[in-house]
Amino acid sequence: MEMNNLHSIIRPYKPTDKSAIVSLFRFGILEHIYPAFFKAMSHQDHIGVTLSVSVAGYVLGGSSYFQAFLFGGAWACLVYYCCHEIYQSHLNRKLELEMADIQANFLDNQDNKFWVLETEMYGRTKVSGMLAVVGAKADVLNADNAAEVFQLIVSFQKRRKGLGTQLVEKAIEFCKEQGLSCLAVEVSSPQTAAISLFRKLGFIETSVHNNTHSNHLFSKLARINVIRMEKHL
Incomplete structure (x- = not known):
């Protein structure tokens, strides 16, 4: 892909990406x-x-x-x-669990996948996005052949260029190749851009809850809901 001298590739995660990915992950969560x-x-x-x-x-x-x-x-x-x-x-x-050992949690598990978006502009290469897919647990998705988006993040400077869409499409393609029938994602209600992106790609809202795994009073005062969206493949 090329946009105004911006080149990008989506590739599997490498151990040398760890520092850049953790930094991107931290920003991608706290920016909300x-x-x-x-x-x-x-x-x-x-x-x-x-x-x-x-x-x-x-x-x-x-x-x-x-x-x-x-x-x-x-x-x-x-x-x-x-x-x-x-x-x-x-x-x-997330840093203590899934992100603590990306190799074991994603790369060593054939049901999981971790992609890195790498961009190059004017000769400078940078990790600018990530998306991971986790193989489904039946008690979570109520389906044996489904998967869930772990996290979709594109750096702020590289947004509105279709890169997030490309990452999600990569995940959809992977799930189809694995013979899965559903891809799900959970986003918080303030993430309006992400919700819009998933809707455009055919995801539909299936449930809304306020279990943010934090103090229930915090969720109530912050008025944050978690929206679950699914796409049948």
């Missing part, structure tokens, strides 16, 4: 904190709470605008903390 925070704070319920606590601060502070701002800011900080903890805990869990 701010969108999640702004999405939560723009919800009518949170707008109401923000106004209420600000008014309470104004009254309790003896008509103090500073106290009103302080109370409202404290509420916003609490919501941001919840968003941060949800994605940070998710990142920590």
